[in-house]
Amino acid sequence: MARVLVVDDEEAIVRALSANLKARGYEVDLAATGEQGLDMAARRHPDAVILDLGLPGMDGQEVVRGLRGWTRVPIIILSARADEGEKVAALDAGADDYVAKPFGMVELMARLRAAVRRAAPAEEQPRVETE
Amino acid sequence: MAAPAGRRGSLRIYLGAAPGVGKTFAMLNEGRRRRERGSDVVVAYAVSHGRAKTAEQLGDLEVVPRRRLVHQGADFEEMDLTAVLARRPEIALVDELAHTNVPGSRHEKRWEDVEALLAEGIDVVSTVNIQHLESLNDVVDRITGVRQRETVPDHVVRSAEQVELVDMTPEALRRRMAHGNIYAPEKIDAALGNYFRAGNLGALRELALLWVADRVDDALEEYRERHGITDTWELRERVLVAVTGAPGTEHLIRRASRIAQRTRGEMIGVHVTADSGLTSAAGDLVQAQRRLLEELGGEFREVVASDVSVALIDVARAENATQIVLGASRRSRLQRLTQGSIISRVIARAGPIDVHVISAESTEEERQALPLRRRVLTPVSPARQAWGWGLAVAGLPLMTLALANLRQDVHLPTVLLLYLGLGMTVALVGGAFPALATVVGGFLLADYYFTEPLYDLKIGNTEVVVSLVVYLLAAGLVAVLVDRLGRTRLQAGRSRAEAEAMAALAGSLAEAEALPGLVAHLRATFGMRNAALFRREHVPGTDGRWLVEATAGGPPPVEPRAADVTRDIGPDLVLTLSGRPLQAADEGVLSALAGQLATAVEARRLQAQAGRASELAAANDLRGALLQAVSHDLRTPLAGIKASISSLRQRGITWTPEQVAEFQRIIEEETDRLDNLVENLLDMSRLQSGAVRTQLGPVTIDGVVLTALAGLGPRAERVTVDVAEDLPPVVADRALLERVIANLVDNALKLAPPDTPVRVEAGEVPEGIDVRVVDRGPGVDPHDRDQLFEPFQRTTDHGTGVGLGLAIARGFLDAMGAEIVLEDTPGGGLTAVVRLRRSDQRVPVGRR
Numbered sequence: 001m002a003r004v005l006v007v008d009d010e011e012a013i014v015r016a017l018s019a020n021l022k023a024r025g026y027e028v029d030l031a032a033t034g035e036q037g038l039d040m041a042a043r044r045h046p047d048a049v050i051l052d053l054g055l056p057g058m059d060g061q062e063v064v065r066g067l068r069g070w071t072r073v074p075i076i077i078l079s080a081r082a083d084e085g086e087k088v089a090a091l092d093a094g095a096d097d098y099v100a101k102p103f104g105m106v107e108l109m110a111r112l113r114a115a116v117r118r119a120a121p122a123e124e125q126p127r128v129e130t131e
Numbered sequence: 132m133a134a135p136a137g138r139r140g141s142l143r144i145y146l147g148a149a150p151g152v153g154k155t156f157a158m159l160n161e162g163r164r165r166r167e168r169g170s171d172v173v174v175a176y177a178v179s180h181g182r183a184k185t186a187e188q189l190g191d192l193e194v195v196p197r198r199r200l201v202h203q204g205a206d207f208e209e210m211d212l213t214a215v216l217a218r219r220p221e222i223a224l225v226d227e228l229a230h231t232n233v234p235g236s237r238h239e240k241r242w243e244d245v246e247a248l249l250a251e252g253i254d255v256v257s258t259v260n261i262q263h264l265e266s267l268n269d270v271v272d273r274i275t276g277v278r279q280r281e282t283v284p285d286h287v288v289r290s291a292e293q294v295e296l297v298d299m300t301p302e303a304l305r306r307r308m309a310h311g312n313i314y315a316p317e318k319i320d321a322a323l324g325n326y327f328r329a330g331n332l333g334a335l336r337e338l339a340l341l342w343v344a345d346r347v348d349d350a351l352e353e354y355r356e357r358h359g360i361t362d363t364w365e366l367r368e369r370v371l372v373a374v375t376g377a378p379g380t381e382h383l384i385r386r387a388s389r390i391a392q393r394t395r396g397e398m399i400g401v402h403v404t405a406d407s408g409l410t411s412a413a414g415d416l417v418q419a420q421r422r423l424l425e426e427l428g429g430e431f432r433e434v435v436a437s438d439v440s441v442a443l444i445d446v447a448r449a450e451n452a453t454q455i456v457l458g459a460s461r462r463s464r465l466q467r468l469t470q471g472s473i474i475s476r477v478i479a480r481a482g483p484i485d486v487h488v489i490s491a492e493s494t495e496e497e498r499q500a501l502p503l504r505r506r507v508l509t510p511v512s513p514a515r516q517a518w519g520w521g522l523a524v525a526g527l528p529l530m531t532l533a534l535a536n537l538r539q540d541v542h543l544p545t546v547l548l549l550y551l552g553l554g555m556t557v558a559l560v561g562g563a564f565p566a567l568a569t570v571v572g573g574f575l576l577a578d579y580y581f582t583e584p585l586y587d588l589k590i591g592n593t594e595v596v597v598s599l600v601v602y603l604l605a606a607g608l609v610a611v612l613v614d615r616l617g618r619t620r621l622q623a624g625r626s627r628a629e630a631e632a633m634a635a636l637a638g639s640l641a642e643a644e645a646l647p648g649l650v651a652h653l654r655a656t657f658g659m660r661n662a663a664l665f666r667r668e669h670v671p672g673t674d675g676r677w678l679v680e681a682t683a684g685g686p687p688p689v690e691p692r693a694a695d696v697t698r699d700i701g702p703d704l705v706l707t708l709s710g711r712p713l714q715a716a717d718e719g720v721l722s723a724l725a726g727q728l729a730t731a732v733e734a735r736r737l738q739a740q741a742g743r744a745s746e747l748a749a750a751n752d753l754r755g756a757l758l759q760a761v762s763h764d765l766r767t768p769l770a771g772i773k774a775s776i777s778s779l780r781q782r783g784i785t786w787t788p789e790q791v792a793e794f795q796r797i798i799e800e801e802t803d804r805l806d807n808l809v810e811n812l813l814d815m816s817r818l819q820s821g822a823v824r825t826q827l828g829p830v831t832i833d834g835v836v837l838t839a840l841a842g843l844g845p846r847a848e849r850v851t852v853d854v855a856e857d858l859p860p861v862v863a864d865r866a867l868l869e870r871v872i873a874n875l876v877d878n879a880l881k882l883a884p885p886d887t888p889v890r891v892e893a894g895e896v897p898e899g900i901d902v903r904v905v906d907r908g909p910g911v912d913p914h915d916r917d918q919l920f921e922p923f924q925r926t927t928d929h930g931t932g933v934g935l936g937l938a939i940a941r942g943f944l945d946a947m948g949a950e951i952v953l954e955d956t957p958g959g960g961l962t963a964v965v966r967l968r969r970s971d972q973r974v975p976v977g978r979r
Contacts, residue, residue: 012771012797016778019793023784054763080766101770105777 002116003027003044007037007063008052008078013101017050020105034058038066046073048116050108053079053090061093068094074115078103140249142291144228145258148339149332151313152299154258155179155226159188161256162224166192171221175248175255176210176241178226182312192224200233207233212244215253222254228288229263229281242287259283261339274334275326276897296343301332309955325896368396371452373443374424374431376402376417379458384420386489387456388427398429399450403442404628432655433635435628435720440476445658447484449684455481459490519561523569526553531576538581543595546581547573547602554606555613563614570606574599629720632656636724646735649728651683653708656724657717660710663687663694667703680704698725701732750819764808771801796845803844807877811935814870818942823867825946829860829970830868832893832902839872840891846880853892854902861900861967867943868967871951874936875904875963882961883908899968907960916953940965 006017009032021028029044031037034055041049049067053060064075077090080101087098096118097111143161147154155177166172174194179186195218198211209232215223225248230241238244245255262271265282272278288294299307307313308327325331372387374380384400391398402417421431432450436442447455457474478486530553534546550573558566578599583591590596636652646664654662663682667675677690687709688694694707698721706725713721775794779786786794817823833854840847872891879889883906890905911919919937937951944951944965954962 010767010771012768012801013774015793015797016771016774019786019790020778020784023786023790078770080763080770101766102773103770103777105774106781 001025001027002047003029004112005029005031005037005040005044005046005049007031007034007040007049007055009033009055010052013052013078016105017108020109024109034060034063034066037063041067041071041073045071047119048112049073049075050112051075051077051095053077053081053086061090064090064093064095072119074119076108076111076115138252140251140253140255141293142245142249143254143256143293143295144288144291145256145295145297146261146288146339146343147258147297148261148299148336149304149327150180150260151182151304151307152297154260154297156182156185156188157295157297158224158226158256158258159185159192162192162222163188163190165222173215173218173220173223175215175223175225176227177224180313184312198236200235202233202235209233209236210241210244212237212247215248216251219251220253222256223248225255225257228257228259229283231281240283242283246287259288261335261342264288264342267338267342270338271335274338275331277326294343296339298336298340301329301336304332305329309957311957314957325898325901368394368454369450369452370396370398370454370456371443371447371450372398372400372424372429372456373439373458374400374402374417374420375458376420377458378416380416380420381423383456383458383489384424384427384429386487388429390454390456390487391429396453398424398427399432399446399452400424400429401432401434401443401446403439404433404435404631432652433632434655434658435625435632436658438476440473440480442658443473443477444480444484446655447481449655449658449660452484454485454487456487456489459488516561516565519557519565520568522560523553523557523565523572526557527569527572527576531580535580543577543581543598546577547598550574550577551602551606551609555609558610558613562617563610566610566613567607570603570610573606574603577602629723632720633723633727637727646681646732647683649731650681650706653706653724653728654683657696657708657713657721658710659684659695659708661685661687661694661708663707663709664700665691665705665707667705669703675703677705685709696721698722700725700729704729704732761812765805768801768805768808772798772805775801800844800846803846807843807873808935810870811874811939814939814943815935818939818946823943823946825864825867827862827864827947830863830865831860832858832900832967835863835865835868836872836891836893836902839869840876842869842873843877843880847876849885850876850880850889850891853890855893858893858895858900860970862970863947863949863967864943867947871940871943871965872902872904874940875965878936878963879904879906879908879961882906882911887960895969896966899966902965902967904963904965905956905960906962907956907958910955910959910961911953913955919953937963 004021004026006014006021006028007030008014008017014030014032018028018030029040029046031040032055035058037049037051037055038058040046051060051063055063060077060079064077067073067075074097075095076097076099077087077095078099078101079086079090091098096115099108099111145154145157159174159177162172162174172192174189174192176197177189177194179189195211195215197208198214200207200209210225225241225245228242228245232239232241232244236244238247245257248255261267262275262277262279263281263283264285266285268279268282304313305327368391370387370391372383374384384398387398387400390396400421402421424431432446434442434446436445443455443457446452455477457477459474474486474488527550530549534541534549550570554566554569554573557569578590579586582595582599590599636649636656650662650664654660661682661684664680665677666680668678669675679687688707691697691705691707694709695711696708696713698706700706706728708721775797778784779791779794833852833856836852836854840850840852876889876891883889887907889907891902892905893900893902895901920941921938940963941951947967949965949967951963951965954964956962
């Protein structure tokens, strides 16, 4: 089963996301800060990361850069700020998609599926074993 | 070891300014120390008030068990006087000297018990608070608003062998309070919190220090004043000191300052610039003396006048001075005879004003540098004119007589020259008129007595006619020229004096003196009763209304037309002077000064504009921050709502009832949050644009609090409310107050961890009613507290933030005339205190 890491400090969003993901059969890990997020990602190896930009402490962009340092896991950014500059910076730092708050749950789930789908082929390549 | 009989015991008292400073602790500590040194010490009565450190000091000291009494059904414990007397220790520790014993005890007051112990030769160490002293009862009542019931007569405390002040700064005391070291947090209600305000504590502490230093009487005056009893101001001295620029004036100024300070009066220094050109010393010295004067708190006045003594008296009367300080005369005896002593003239004219003549210290260099008075003769001075006439009337006959006797040896030319000489002398002394009279008189006398035919005005010889006529013309010319010379000098002197006055005013303008100061300066310069600046306010349909912008001296006229002198300063600005009509010679000066004033007023207007421009810029910045914050703060709850509702609505997923309920709860909460935020934004916008209209009326606190909490939704369920139903109503705008309380509670709920309580309580205090919102969260550092009132001071957009709540609360309270302060909750946390006026209270005038 695919595993999703949700990094957000807004209780309402986290609960809603968590309920929806679980209802669709995903496994869910939660983190409330950037540091926690990086830590969880390293330990749990999620298949996708949903990351809020407005985190306390570590900046969302830093988290993206931190993740991209060692993994190509699909990252979907959530943010309430409408700043174009922010969007561009986050995408350039390595995020795969940007969803503005408020968002519809159905749309987010669809984007999540797309992101996971895009990442999957790389993992499904036949592994050539050589003697 | 028993106490020696026959001698009276000695009393030692620990005096404190407020509860909690450590008196009981000190008393017990002394008890222990003396016991260690071998004395026999018992604790007759001591209370630890639940304070740990005090209890510690009690330790293993021997305690005489207290006496139990029942009074009106309740149990009480009092000191057991009989037991202590029976025990006969050397030293007894008795806490709270001012305590009133329960009825049924031997004496009514504990100090009487202590007297009994002392009479038996037992030493006593006791404690008392400053507010218990009888003589200070009314003062303390005024300071703290709490009437003290328990009092101790002063003589009891004064008779103590040793009174030791247990002192603690108000800040330290409040810290102790904040740490819960004095009272347990639950016990601190509005009244107690109010008692421990820094202002109260500071005042009480000062009072204690002063009482101990035995200076209560005069210092008490000060307290009575500060608390609203104003002195009639005749009791205060207003001291006028003559600033002459002469060396030694510094000494005068200092003496004058001391005289003024004795009654906390005021000092005014006057420099008279004589318009006769009579100088006393270099202008630099005057400036230096002016600086000294102002340093010592005095005001400087520059006046132009011909007679120094008259000018001094005029200024003294205008300023309502009670004393004039002069230096002893520096003039020589001859000078004093011919010109009169300024001092004697001042004394003669002073009337009810006291005149102090201070002998100046004379240093070596002063004796050498005594200023030389240039004797400039002014033709217009009446005194001189009188001298001139006298000289003429006396001189002519005398000279004629003398010359007549010498007729054999002296001929006409010599006679005429001598008459000419007399005429010139008279011109020098008394001016043109007596001189001309002398000349003509001389002509006639010469004609009569010294030309052929003698004793007859007819003239025989043509040559003689020529001589006489030439004499008349020449002498007349000389007289007129000498007079004109004198007047030119006078004019030059006046011009210089005017220039000095204007330079002084320009200096004041340059130093950006406030408008009232300038107006006062103008009044003094011209010696007017009142100087005022009127501004015209445009009222559509009429000519406009005149409003007084600044005034100095006596009461201003009703409108500019009623004044003696008016000058236009600007388009809607008029300067008026009242008191007497203006001398023609002053017109020029007034115009010049008015011109300078106009420039200054314009400069200020531009300054104000610049200030407003920067305010607008600041407001723009705020709007920028507002927009930024809005974009995040509004979207966040919306995101929660959208996420929840879109989750519920999607097809294909069946939610459990619990999950459905959860989503619904989130929707409701986030909607409430959004609603609150929108309200706040609208409020902030109203406050910023000054559009807040308050409808003040009597408001009951409990109703407002309940409504406010209801509006906050389910979050507010954990708030406890402690508001008495019978609390008097306050003056407030109901709707605004509700917003304020809602914001404060919202704040507290955000700051405090979910498992800690949030309380709203209200209580009466002397100044009105305090509403306290108490949280037990992490609290806020005192340095950061002011910042909390700034809107949107947070830069990151994480968390729920405290962006607007406090800013709005303060804005609304300001509009209602109430105030808010932030305090520490004892034991940790933040308490927001809103102070409101009771609806039956009158606003104290002059407070703040």
